Amino acid sequence: MSDDVGAHTVSDRVRRVSLETLDDVTCEAMAVFCWDDVRPLGGVASFIDQRMEGMLSKTVASEFFAARPFEVMQWSCEGRVGNRRLFVFGLGASSDYSSRCVIDTVKRASDVMRRAGVLHLVFAVPACRNRPELEQRFVEVADAELHGAVETYLTEIHHEPAALA
DSSP states (O other): OOOOGGGSOGGGGEEEEOTTGGGGOOOSEEEEEEOTTOSSOOHHHHHHHHHTTTHHHHHHHTTSSOOOTTOEEEEEEOGGGOSEEEEEEEOOOGGGOOHHHHHHHHHHHHHHHHHTTOOSEEEEOOOOTTOTHHHHHHHHHHHHHTTTOEEEEEEETTOOOGGGO
16 A cells, blocks of 8 residues: 555545534644635535634624635634634635636645644635535645645535535
8 A cells, every 4th residue: 555645536635524524523723715705604614613603704704804815814723613723714706716816825825834833734625605616626726736735625515516526
């Protein structure tokens, strides 16, 4: 059996979670990506928000962090979210999706998390209910840019992009 990262496809590293199974995800830190035009928050971000009793949504609504491109916010969490750090990254508007924005954001996410001492990258894939194909595109672009460095991509169990199933 080989430890070669290339032996595993990206779909092997996509883990579908629900609100209930989010609690089973073990990681020291997680990158959460948000669109600035998707409200309420969708996908894994919405599950994290529920576990944080709406604090993520309230912060976005207050415009302290509005999920604009290149915005980043860090939270140290305990309790229902688990004992982990959350790094929240803005992607801008889903309607303005571009591979370049995803590339720049995931490179920054990797850099920020590595500088913070995070050894295993776990990315919560941004969800967009009216454009579910963006989840698949995000994973494909991120994985190509970071050369398979992300250990796990978390997606909502009810949104299963066909190519990742």
